[in-house]
Amino acid sequence: MYAGVIINRKVEAVDRVFTYSVPPQLQDKLQPGMAVRLPFGKEYVEGVVVELLDAAPEGMRLRPISSIIGDAPLFRPDLLQLSAFIAARYHCTRAAALLAMLPAGLSLSGVLPKLNTQEALYALPLPEDTVLTKKQQALYDAAAAAPGISREALLAAGFSAPMLRTLIKQGCIEQRREKVEVNRPAPALSAADLSPAQQQVYDGIIAEWQGRRRPYLLHGVTGSGKTEVYLRLLAEAAARGKQGIVLAPEIALSAQLQQMLQRRLQLRVVVLHSALTAAERRRVWQDIAAGEVDVVIGARSAVFAPLPDLGIIIIDEEQESSYKQDNVPRFHAREAAIERCRLAEAQLVLGSATPSVTSYHAAETGSFAYGELKERYYNAPPQEVDVVDMRRELREGNRSIFSRLLQDELIAAFTRGEQSMLLLNRRGYFSFYSCRDCGSAILCPHCAVAMAYHAAGGQLKCHCCGHTTPLPPACPGCGSLRIRHFGAGTQKVEEEVRRLLPEARVARLDSDVMEKRGAHEQIVRQMREGKIDVLVGTQMIAKGFDFPRVTLAAVVAADTLLNLPDHLAAERTFQLLTQLCGRAGRRDLSSRAIIQTYQPQALPIVAAAAGDYRLFYRHELRQRQMYAYPPFAHLLRIVLSAENLPALQLAAQAVADQIEVQLLPGMELLGPAPAVWEKMKDRWRWQILLRGDEPQSLLAAAERGWQQAQAEEHLPAGLQVQFDVDPYSMF
């Protein structure tokens, strides 16, 4: 018997399957997916068995596996296969892909998860002629009164451990190791009846599940009852003896969903959230693997939860960029889920009020199934949305970052004792130039993304393709001479609010504030309790927070979103504005949303204000087609970094030249160009973009070019490379 093993080293040089022999004493126990110790070179290392073989390659002296770590496989067959997919699709070592599937704090060699068990105690019929002391009798009675009581509980009740030991030895009490039950609370509420529209969608998903099992895109505005449909599907999975995974971008939603699942459907649910300690994570992971859990809720890596019989994966808010991981492995949870469902023969459901262009396109072309919930379950009064033209404000003498309408509404909301939220894009410090008269930013003619100004050299530069041009004296669109730098941060907005409303309680929520532990929770609590009048923040405030007393929500400058330098800028703008428009006015208070912009005619803004998804989609799809962006092509972003800038620039050019040689027809190379964050942690960063029909062959070409460059060029010491397949940003 032989085993194919992946060595636990995230190094490309050993990234392949090594064959080992299996000594006789391990042959009964060894299974694929198990962690093992084995000799490797001059040392002993850990590895994961990915396959068992009857025959070994000829003519090789094989070394034996030394021992098995733990007593159950760490990886189920579908996850072993999924790790191969992740490694190939997103360019990382198989070891890195496998480790990404384990909970943080769990390594192959370290502490393996212990079964979540406790010592349960049972009183036995007293053996003949047993004489108990008074205290012993009390202990015995306590155990008899509560069969299965835990050892901890008895000790906590004041009984001593030595006395317990004596009774066990005498055969009066039996001690058994028992699995601790994951909470299965008593039924409280029954499930709601589905509306006819919900029923139709539900039936469609079930039909797909029993048929072709294509991913199902459930398109429904916020409040249309998607969550009810999810609940039904998870109950159905449980009824079939299968388990489900729900991916949700926010914890708030997860907790709510967990409650509903437990209380209404009596399902055993765990939430994998970031606040779990490493020990809790391991325990939960073990429960999941043991089949003790019906539903796992979590963020993107919950897609790897080791459920033994997966029936369904639901990804809520499938358009969210947090489903893309921005460190190795740089996978997208949607893609991973598609593959996992294929391997496990499970159904995938993607829910969204504003589907990603890619998913909607897949539905339109039939590779996804599609269903829609058009109306809110409870009719809410439509929200008033105003798009304010900031060019006009300027023309009419208002130089403030707040329009007159926004100022009036801020004052009015404060006077009524209601809350307001002001939003500015997180990446506001990407600086671009735009025209104050027509509002348009200066775009790269090749990539259609905003160009950035580089003070050195006084030039505009495209972060995608590297195209440079001097700052034009006049606007290319309208000829106006008023081309200005654009930028305002959340701090500036906060200052302005304080100036406008000196008595208001103002708070700010952005990534600076988020770095302080607990700051985020505190602000959310204060908002709930009505202790904040105006909340200023980045887009994180638009998501997941349902504050009933917010009656004014405003985007201070939609332009900073719209002009982010990547192909998803328009899509993100539309999604965020749509979310914001649905934010205020959830309850009976009447409310409004205000969008300030220099480009009121920009389509993502017009479509969001009108609540018209299809208008946005059609327009965006044409743009993507024109500039060959996804879904019409795949991109591969290659980031090179080094400490010395001139050396990096030379190296980037050399690597690009080598890759260029490797390209096949239909592939295209853009750049090299500086990454948007050109310097991070003392390293300069440049990037090369590849475009083509198929990610695997793009990767292959890039890798060949990179290897050629390493072999033939004088690359600076310490040059690092990252490959990002289907990138989500150019930062």
Ligand code: ADP
């Ligand atoms: P979504 O997930 O699409 O935002 P929800 O599922 O949260 O929407 O539904 C919005 C509201 O409508 C919730 O308060 C929910 O309880 C209610 N609701 C949805 N479907 C039903 C139903 N079939 N019966 C009763 N209430 C429902």
Ligand code: ZN
């Ligand atoms: Zn102009």
Ligand code: ZN
């Ligand atoms: Zn360009």
